[in-house]
Amino acid sequence: MYQYDSYDQAMVDARVEEFRDQARRRMEGRLSEDQFKPLRLMNGLYLQLHAYMLRVAIPYGTLNARQMEALADIAEKYDRGYGHFTTRQNIQYNWIKLEDAADALADLAKVEMHAIQTSGNCIRNISADHFAGAAADEVTDPRPYAELLRQWSSFHPEFTYLPRKFKFCVIASAKDRAAMRLHDIGIRIVQNAAGETGAQFYVGGGMGRTPMIAPLVRDFVPIDQLITYAEACLRVYNRYGRRDNKFKARIKILVHELGAAECTRQVEEEFAHLLSVGVEPPREELARIAEYFAPPTFRHPSESWDLEQLQNKAAGDPSLRWDDGFGLWVRRNTHPHRTQGYVSAVISLKPVGGIPGDATADQMRIVAKLAREYSFDELRVMHTQNLLLPHVRIADLPVIWAALDAAGLAAPNMDTIEDIIACPGLDYCSLANARSIPLAQRISERFAQTGRTEVVGELKLKISGCINACGHHHAGHIGILGVDRKGTENYQLSLGGSEAEDVSLAKITGPGFDEDGVIAAVETVTDVYLDARADGERFIDTYRRIGMEPFKEALYG
């Protein structure tokens, strides 16, 4: 994975000391809150419901064991022993003190991490396919391009004060595991018929109060013009994005108002201009970055097993509980790897009844140890609020599972109704109108207790506590949005969303429900699905085939 050069380290170190001085001046009264707020936000320090919250960037969700251990240490030293992994592949600490914040940032800087550009109207942390570099179906590892974008966008003077925040996502496969088209700019790395590498640009997607799916603006940008095209998009947005209305300031509104064709025309015009200026980094820089993402030295297939061999071995060991323990976890939580004898292993942060995305410091250390011993020192944070060991030898799965199981990290529920995305909601967030986490806890408990998780199969349920949609409810097969109805929590149910390659936006079923009512409604909706589904249909397939009406009929009669 990428390692800081002297420029990266100097920039981050300097920012820590700059912030230390700013925080000191705030505490001494030489800066007012109005003056200090934009400065702390530029360093990821929010003021939430109960305390300051620090959001730490994890570029494209990739980190190593040493970094995870540092995150654990920060959780214990400056917070309350845990952290929350987010839908932007970041981590948030909920109880940071202002007087400790600079020290926490200094500790992060020691392991090549920071909280820069995790807030504010700038280009945020670049997200990517969490299986990058491991997935069997990718054209290439998208992370070198994500890293190039990270370097280009870090402290970019022209894009520090955009009309609104701006989110990039980079993938390199036909399957979309990163909600690519629901970003301000989604990039898919592709190869053309001539075998040349390039980038598809999808511009103007997003969730929030006005969800939109990004249209394709360019189907092939030569890879050595990637930054130039991104800069052209940003320039058009920076010039014409709505600064007069915060709620209409995202690029999706600009693209919608201009129309994709006119937006494309303007971007292409700016692109032509920038090509003549020459803003693309030298190709040597991309080559330098790419070296950091060279595949690890995998063992020969003869030194591992395939999944059939694994099953044969495990079936003879009752302690592994093939049917409902280890085997279920292997079936649910592992993903095909590009290298024979290996898989990627999902570490669920969704124990039944638990808080989605939360991990204790001890759990982080256990995960770090497993990464160091069994996954070439690599970890990923998934936008689904889980963690991932990207390169795991199949023969090592039993010992990995045993360690995870002992740590409460082996819930076998990837992509099931227990694998719920939930924002922090009203339990932590000052913007929220309703709580999200208790719903996730109760729904996962209900389905686990009744044994319906397995019966229902793949079902992506996503919960947001307000219209800002950090819980991706627009993209849930089932989405839940918490609203404030006359001072009480109320929940809107929506169906039919997807953030995958079959991207779609969910539609609201009808009037909202209270907490008990929406949990019952989720069960009702799954009843309709189970009654109506054809062989092999997922929930989303059945919904698309039969439409909303049968669900509405069952919910509202």
Place this chain on the structure above:
Amino acid sequence: MKILTGNDLRSGAVVWWNGSGWSLFVDDAVDAGDASNGEGAEEILAREEAARRVNVPYAIDAAIDAGGHVRPAHIKDRVRALGPTVRRDLAVPTADKTGWDWVI
């Protein structure tokens, strides 16, 4: 009644105006809507923020319940009063025997 709340500048902790300073306990909050002592809510807020004792303080509606406890009117402030409902182990200690029943 009007009570005053904000976050402690240095720690970020939720605090409540108790008439002479800032308390971690909502039950200590006093009615700041009564200016009979010569100082109204706006004056207190301005003075306390200027003195850097509290960050972005503001006034909220609240009531005294039958047990004599201070109860913020809005759900968001009630959650602020005790802490995350899903992490009661991290809650602000309270002598209130009714526990969390009143929060949601």
